Amino acid sequence: MAPSQKAFADHCGLSFKAVSGFPNHDGAKTLGAFNDERGLTKRITYVVDKDGILRHIIDDPGDMERHARESLEVVKGL
Numbered sequence: 001m002a003p004s005q006k007a008f009a010d011h012c013g014l015s016f017k018a019v020s021g022f023p024n025h026d027g028a029k030t031l032g033a034f035n036d037e038r039g040l041t042k043r044i045t046y047v048v049d050k051d052g053i054l055r056h057i058i059d060d061p062g063d064m065e066r067h068a069r070e071s072l073e074v075v076k077g078l
Contacts (some may be wrong), residue, residue, distance in 0.1 A: 012072055014051075035046070047074045 002022035019027055028034040028041040035042055045067040047056040056074040058067050059063050 008068060009047075014075070020054075045071050049078050061068050 005018035005022075008014075009016075025034050025041055031044070031046065033042045033044045034040075042059070043061040043064070044052060045056075045058040047058075049055050053076065056071065058070050060066050
């Protein structure tokens with residue numbers, strides 16, 4: 001888990017893993033969230049339930065607070 005995801009999980013008291021592509025972008029490449037031309041990962045958050053079902057996607061490069069706020073709301077509703 002990347003340091004930023006660990007800090008988020010710790011801050012919110014999450015009891016599950018947050019996954020990141022850090023440092024080699026494997027997760028982003030697998031999910032199609034890696035921009036090969038720019039060599040950057042797109043800012044996309046995927047919420048996956050305990051059965052591995054994708055429940056929510058947040059694709060908003062301009063609002064980092066939205067990713068945290070909205071994903072936490074979705075997780076609490078699972």
